[in-house]
Amino acid sequence: MTAMPRYRTDQSPRALATRLRALCTARVPVACGVYAGLSAPVPTSALHARITHAMARAFVAGTSADVPRFEPPPSAQLRLLTAASWDRLDGAxxxxxxxxxxxxxxxWWRVHERVLGSSRLPDRALGASRLPDRAFGSSRTPDRAPGSSGTPDRGLGSSRAADRAFGSSRTSDRRLACDLLLRLGYSHRAAEVIGLSVIDPRKHVLSPDLALExxxxxxxxxxxxxxxxxxxxxARSGLPPETRRDLALFVVFRNAARGADSTSIRAAAALATKASSELPQNGFTGLVNRARLHRALAAVPFVRRDIAETHRLLGRALESLTSITPATEMDRLAWADEAYALYAFLVRTHLTVGLGQRAAGYAAELAELSPGDDRTWALQGDALAACGQxxxxxxxxxxxxxLGGWGAARAAYLRAFVLERLGRVAEAAExxxxxxxxxxxxxxxxxxVERALPGATYAAG
Structure with a gap:
């Protein structure tokens, strides 16, 4: 069994600027143009990109109410990273x-027009004066990407542009607009469409309808x-049960992503279970939500390394998911979205206990669901390496x-590691x-790089 190393990278705003400059000259263009321009998906588009495109189509068609909440994409910077891979920082x-x-x-322009009220509003019409980012604390992304041009999005407290664009539109329109803008990397504009203003996080009361946004x-x-x-x-308040459940699941998944065995994750799991008991359990939506609940509950024993209980709960999630057949395009995407998250979790849990063959089987399911996702091939490669293949x-x-883009950096690193194990040192160095x-x-x-090529230097950016 070969245990693969963990690929680590700097997530600071300064590192993002360096990464974007490097991508411009790395010659690894992304084939999928969904995030940078909302082009139609191609065979190499990831599932999350297909979902983003479907969300955009529903938004401009006025069918926002038919769109469920999906898992967020792996990065909020996919537009920037895609544009940089094309050497087009003007798109970042x-x-x-x-x-x-x-x-x-x-x-893209139809979404733009619906969000802003016009395809090319003059700058002075876009809302109130810009609020500094420090009103919300430090931002995870730089205000301006290297080489970008134009006026930054208006402040998080401004909602006049959104009011012009949406008027008395349904909450579902605002929810979908916010989700879509976040996927495209426009967090300030996303704040505008839901009317989010500068707040005190210790006292703020979340909206019953837009809490997750x-x-x-x-x-x-x-x-x-x-x-x-x-x-x-x-999750502990008097909000509707669906909102309380989603808030509790948010806490569970965030703690699980850090591997934190905390009182918060246990409390949130209990709150999610209680809120779910107040909601319908059958039908397509009910069963998908049940699968998601059990996937979240499985994270609690997993961070404690109780693998038997983890797999019992994941088995219940899988049972719920495989008992339903999606009927519409949105249902199929919602099913695949939950299935991808579930199978990815199953791969990781089986790798943790050295069950490489089982992990490889679940990784094959990921390849069926989203062959255009670099995470798919990273997990499949890890599972196959664990089997000695x-x-x-x-x-x-x-x-x-x-697949190109930033994800190719991790893939190349892991491939190099395996090449070294096979004694193909020159290829590994490349x-x-x-x-x-x-x-x-x-x-x-x-x-x-330094170990494989002693004395080598590499200029970052």
Whole structure:
């Protein structure tokens, strides 16, 4: 069994700027243009990109009420990273209005028009004066990407542009607009469409209808601890049961992502269970939500390394999910979205206890669901390596490299690691250099380049 190393990279705003500059010259363009222009999905588009495009189509068609909540994409910076991989930092700016015309699809401008009220509003019409980011604390992304142009999005407290665009629109329109703008990397504009203003996180009362959207925006500007505390208070409040359940699940998943065995994750799991008991359990939506609940509950024993209980709960989640057949396009996407998250969790839990063959089986399901996602091939490669199938693992990581973009840095690093184990040192060195060329902020890749090529230097950005 070969245990794969963890790929680590710097997530600071300064590192993002370095990463974007490096991507411009790395020659690993992303084929999918969903995030940078809302082009139609292609065969190499990830499931989360197909979901984003479907959300945009529903938004402009006025069918927002038919769109469920989906898992967030793996990064809020996919537009920036995609544009940089094309050497188009003019597509990484903070204002949707200044997005390059030659990169934007008709759907992009239809979304823009619906959000802003016009395809090219003059700057003075876009809302009130800009509030500084410090009103919300430090931002996770820089105000201006390197090489970007145009006026930044207006402040988080401004909602006049949204009022013009939406008027008395349904809450579902505002919810979907916010979710879509966050996926496209416009967090300030997302705040506007839900009317979010500068708040005191210790006293703020979450909206019954837009609580999850408020938290998603605030995550871009507040420490995780403050946002999770707000969610936990909301889960204990008199909000509707669906909102309380979703807030509690938010806390569970955030703690699980950190591997934190905390009182918060246990309290949130109990609150999610209680709120779910007040909601319908049958039908398509009920069963998908039941699968999601059990996936969340499984995270509690997993962070304690109680693998038997983890797998029991994941088995219940899988049972709920496989007992239903989606009927509409949105249902199919919702089913696949939950299935992807569930199978990814199953891969990780089986790898934890050394069950590589079982992990590889679940990884194959991921490849069926989303072959255009670099995470798919990273997990499949890890599972195959755990089984000792190193040549097959190389192929899996190679699929990740071929997808291009920032994700290719991790794939190249992992492929290099396997090549070293196979004694193919020269090829491994090439892949370590490729990984470092794509993402010079990764300390692990930099260390391997120096070890493989003593005396080598690499200029970051």
């Amino acid at each position: 700016g903070p204002d949707m209005t200044t997005f390059p015309v030659d990169l934007a699809s008709e759907l 408020q938290l998603a925006v605030l995550r871009c500007h507040l420490p995780s601890s403050a946002v999770e505390a707000m969610a936990l208070r909301g 190193l040549e097959a693992a190389l192929d899996a990581y190679g699929r990740g490299v071929a 892949d370590y250099v490729l990984s470092q060329r794509i993402d010079p902020t990764s300390s692990v890749a930099a260390g391997q």
